[in-house]
Amino acid sequence: RKSPLNLAAEHGHTGVARLLIEYGADISTSDRLGHTALNCAARAGHIDFVQFLITRGIDISARDRSGRTALHEAASAGHIKVVELLTARGINIFARDASGYTALHHAAFG
Incomplete structure (x- = not known):
């Protein structure tokens, strides 16, 4: 199951995320695969959402259960602006x- 914050991240609903966090949502919460809202937003290319989470203090180096970071997710999906922001x-x-793959490998695999 995905958290409400992860769902907001997937769809780029920064306003919803702002309210969820205001009412106590934990930005570091992850789903059963270890995906945080940052992973979800990076994979979907929602740069404003990624920036919002960064300003809220999310750990940009957090890894999911397969060891992937938000950078791996953004690179895999071809979201250059998100890659630039994270770097x-x-x-x-x-x-x-x-x-054993880096974000560059994921970018090449597409």
């Missing part, structure tokens, strides 16, 4: 997932 914020571009 500008200092995410480790050399981080490898559980299969």
Whole structure:
């Protein structure tokens, strides 16, 4: 099951996320696969949502159960602006997932 915050992230509903957090939603909550709202927003290319979460202090280096970060998700989906934002914020571009792949590998695989 996905949390309301993860669903808001997938659909880019920053206003909904703002309300959820205001009423106590934990930005670091993850689903059964370890996906946080940041993973969901990065995969969907919602740069404003990603920026919102960063300003709220989310851990940009958090990994899901397969070892993927938000950078892996954004690169895999071809969301260049999200990749640029995450790298500008200092995410480790050399981080490898559980299969040994970096974000660059995921970008190449598409």
